[in-house]
Every structure is written in C-alpha cells, then in structure tokens.
Amino acid sequence: xxxxxxxxxxxxxxxxxxxxxxxxxxxxxxxxxxxxxxxxxxxxxxxxxxxxxxxxxxxxxxxxxxxxxxxxxxxxxxxxxxxxxxxxxxxxxxxxxxxxxxxxxxxxxxxxxxxxxxxxxxxxxxxxxxxxxxxxxxxxxxxxxxxxxxxxxxxxxx
Numbered sequence: 001x002x003x004x005x006x007x008x009x010x011x012x013x014x015x016x017x018x019x020x021x022x023x024x025x026x027x028x029x030x031x032x033x034x035x036x037x038x039x040x041x042x043x044x045x046x047x048x049x050x051x052x053x054x055x056x057x058x059x060x061x062x063x064x065x066x067x068x069x070x071x072x073x074x075x076x077x078x079x080x081x082x083x084x085x086x087x088x089x090x091x092x093x094x095x096x097x098x099x100x101x102x103x104x105x106x107x108x109x110x111x112x113x114x115x116x117x118x119x120x121x122x123x124x125x126x127x128x129x130x131x132x133x134x135x136x137x138x139x140x141x142x143x144x145x146x147x148x149x150x151x152x153x154x155x156x157x158x
Contacts, residue, residue: 007074007114007115007118008086008100008102008114008115008118009113009114009115010084010086010102010104010113010115012086012088012100012102012151013086013087013088013100013102014086014087014088014089014148014149014151015048015086015087015088015149016084016085016086016087017043017044017047017048017084017085017087018082018083018084018085019040019043019082019083019085020082021078021079021080021081021082021083022079023079023080025078025079026078026079030078031076031077031078032076032077032078032079034071037071037073037103037117037119038069038071038119040083040085040101040103040119041069041071041085041099041101041119041121042066042121043085044085044087044101045087045099045101045121045123048087048145048149049064049142049145049146052145052148053141053142053144053145055141057142060128060139060142061127061128061129061139062125062126062127062128062136062137062138062139062142063125063126063128064097064123064124064125064126064138064142065123065124065125065126065133066121066122066123067096067122067123067124068120068121068122069119069120069121069122070119070120071117071118071119071120072117072118072119073116073117074114074115074116074117074118075116075117076116077103077105077106077116077117078105081105081106082105083103083104083105084103084104084105085101085102085103085104086101086102086103086104086115087099087100087101087149088100088101088102088149088151089146089147089149089150089151090150090151091150092143092146092147092150094137094138095124095125095126095135095136095137095138096122096123096124096125096135096138097122097123097138097142097146098120098121098122099119099120099121099122099123099146099149100118100119100120100121101118101119101121102115102117102118102119103115103116103117103118103119104116125137125138125139125142
C-alpha cells in the first residue's frame with residue numbers, strides 16, 4: 001500500500017479466506033461488533049498457519065502469542081453477507097511476525113475494492129515448555145510459511 005492511500009485495496013493482500021457472518025456477530029447498533037473484528041483477525045492468521053504448515057501450531061514447543069493488535073475501521077459491515085479476509089505480512093523477525101488483515105464485504109471483488117477495516121496483528125514466539133514463556137526464535141516451518149506472505153523488502157530474520 002502506498003503512503004498516499006488512506007484505505008487498502010484487495011490488491012494489497014496475498015492470501016485470502018472467507019468467513020460466514022452470523023446473526024450474533026452484530027451488536028445492538030446493527031453492525032459487526034468490535035470484538036468480532038479481532039476474532040476474524042485471529043482466525044485468518046491461525047487458520048493460515050495450520051493450513052500452510054500442516055502442523056498443530058498450538059502443540060509446538062514454540063508458540064505464537066499475540067503481543068499487539070489494532071484495527072482501523074473505514075465503514076460498517078455485518079450480518080448476513082460473508083466477509084473476505086486478506087492476509088499479508090509486513091515483517092518477519094527472529095521471534096516475531098507483523099501481519100495485516102483486510103476485511104472486505106460486498107462489492108464486485110475487483111482489485112480496486114477498498115477494505116471496510118484493516119487490522120494489525122503481532123505474534124511473538126515464546127517457549128511453550130517453560131512456564132515463564134521467554135521469547136524464542138520461531139520454528140522453521142512457521143518462518144517458511146509466513147515468508148510467502150511477506151510484501152516488504154525487509155529480509156526475513158531482521
């Protein structure tokens with residue numbers, strides 16, 4: 001996404017998932033509840049990791065815990081239409097990954113379609129065998145999977 005762009009488009013994302021909205025996802029105001037956006041971000045990231053690695057990621061000796069999340073809301077979305085979730089990685093570090101997830105609903109699916117919301121989601125890998133959970137380098141299969149989503153010129157591992 002160029003700095004001049006206010007809102008990301010479908011062309012800004014590499015991997016796609018679709019979520020079915022549910023009646024309970026809407027709040028009293030008739031649009032998607034704020035907490036549901038974060039559930040969608042978490043689902044997009046972790047479903048990708050499961051599928052791309054073939055591993056039960058929650059059972060690995062090193063697991064990704066959420067260190068930071070945020071959301072920019074551009075327009076309302078909600079039940080009953082499905083939501084397309086675009087996924088991209090901005091940075092892969094030694095023990096952390098910065099994802100962006102765009103939420104799209106409606107429209108014709110053209111590359112120019114703009115996101116209804118965009119989330120930032122940071123995973124930090126920790127030692128799942130140590131109760132103190134110190135940070136640790138991410139597993140190689142995770143690094144390989146997320147590197148495929150990397151869009152910046154930043155080399156993996158920095």
